[in-house]
Amino acid sequence: MPFKLRLSRRELVCQQVVELVTDYLEGSLSRSDRRRFEAHLAGCPHCTEYLVQMRATIELTGSLTADDLPEPVQDEFIDLYRRWQAGGEPPG
Amino acid sequence: MARDDDDAELLARLRAGDEQAFVILVRRHHAAMLRLARGYVPSMAVAEEVVQDTWLGVLRGIAGFEGRSSVRTWLLRILVNRARTAGTRERRSVAIGHAEPAVDGSRFDETGHWAQPPEHWVEDADSRLDAAKLADRLRSAVGDLPGRQREVVTLRDIEGLTSEEVCSVLDISEGNQRVLLHRGRSRLRQALETEFGRA
Numbered sequence: 403m404p405f406k407l408r409l410s411r412r413e414l415v416c417q418q419v420v421e422l423v424t425d426y427l428e429g430s431l432s433r434s435d436r437r438r439f440e441a442h443l444a445g446c447p448h449c450t451e452y453l454v455q456m457r458a459t460i461e462l463t464g465s466l467t468a469d470d471l472p473e474p475v476q477d478e479f480i481d482l483y484r485r486w487q488a489g490g491e492p493p494g
Numbered sequence: 495m496a497r498d499d500d501d502a503e504l505l506a507r508l509r510a511g512d513e514q515a516f517v518i519l520v521r522r523h524h525a526a527m528l529r530l531a532r533g534y535v536p537s538m539a540v541a542e543e544v545v546q547d548t549w550l551g552v553l554r555g556i557a558g559f560e561g562r563s564s565v566r567t568w569l570l571r572i573l574v575n576r577a578r579t580a581g582t583r584e585r586r587s588v589a590i591g592h593a594e595p596a597v598d599g600s601r602f603d604e605t606g607h608w609a610q611p612p613e614h615w616v617e618d619a620d621s622r623l624d625a626a627k628l629a630d631r632l633r634s635a636v637g638d639l640p641g642r643q644r645e646v647v648t649l650r651d652i653e654g655l656t657s658e659e660v661c662s663v664l665d666i667s668e669g670n671q672r673v674l675l676h677r678g679r680s681r682l683r684q685a686l687e688t689e690f691g692r693a
Contacts, residue, residue, distance in 0.1 A: 415602075417606035420680070428672055448612060449608075452597075459679055462632055466636070480517060
C-alpha cells in the first residue's frame with residue numbers, strides 16, 4: 403500500500419485515528435496499533451463520535467435498497483434462454 | 495454457505511439444460527447485478543442491456559466455471575468486465591497511491607488534533623431526519639464516488655460481499671480493497687455530515 407501512515411510509538415493523534423478507522427473495523431490493525439487506537443478513543447470524544455458516524459454510515463449504506471429497480475421480467479429471460487439454446491451454441 | 499451450495503447446484507442443473515434453474519438464478523442475482531451495472535453506464539436501459547449480455551455470457555461460459563469462487567462472485571466478475579467495457583461514464587481513475595485524507599486537513603490543528611470536530615447527525619438520523627431524504631442523499635453520494643471506490647462500497651456495503659469476494663470480483667489486492675473502501679466510506683460520512691450535521 404503506497405499510502406500508509408507512519409505510526410510512531412507515541413500516542414496517536416486524531417488525524418491519524420480517522421485514517422485508521424477502516425483498518426480497525428476490518429480487524430486488520432496489529433494488536434499493538436489496535437490497543438493504541440482504542441486508548442486514543444477512550445480519551446477522545448470527538449474521535450469516538452467519528453467512529454460512531456462511520457459505523458452509522460456503513461449501516462445506512464447497507465440499508466439502501468434499489469427501490470427504483472425493476473424486478474427481472476421472467477418471460478424475458480426464459481426467452482433469452484430459449485434463444486440461446488435454439489442458437490445451437492453448446493454450453494461453454 | 496448453504497446459499498452458495500444451492501447456487502452451485504443450480505448451475506449444475508443449468509449445465510444439464512434445466513431452464514427453470516436459469517430462471518431461479520436470474521431471479522436471485524438480477525437485482526444486484528443491475529444495481530452494480532447502473533454505476534457504470536448512463537442509463538437504466540443500458541444497465542439492463544449489460545445485465546442481459548452478462549447472462550448470455552454466463553450461458554456461453556458455463557462450462558468454464560470451475561467452482562473456485564462462489565457462483566455470485568463469478569457472475570459479478572463477468573458483469574464488471576462487461577459493464578466496464580460498456581461504461582461511457584467518464585473514467586475518473588484515481589490512483590490508489592494518491593493520498594486523499596479521510597477528513598480535510600484544515601479541520602485539524604498543527605498537532606493533528608481536531609480543530610473543527612465532527613458535527614452531530616447520527617442521533618438525529620432516526621428522528622429529525624426524513625429517512626427518504628437521507629437515503630436519497632446517500633444514494634447520490636455513492637453515485638458521486640470515484641469509480642473504484644464506488645465499486646468497492648457498492649459490493650461490500652450495499653450487496654454485502656466479503657472482502658475476499660470483492661477482491662476476486664474486481665481483481666484487486668486486499669490492501670487496495672481496504673484503501674478504496676476507506677476512502678469511499680470516508681467520503682460518504684463527510685457527505686452526510688455536510689448535509690445533516692449541526693455543530
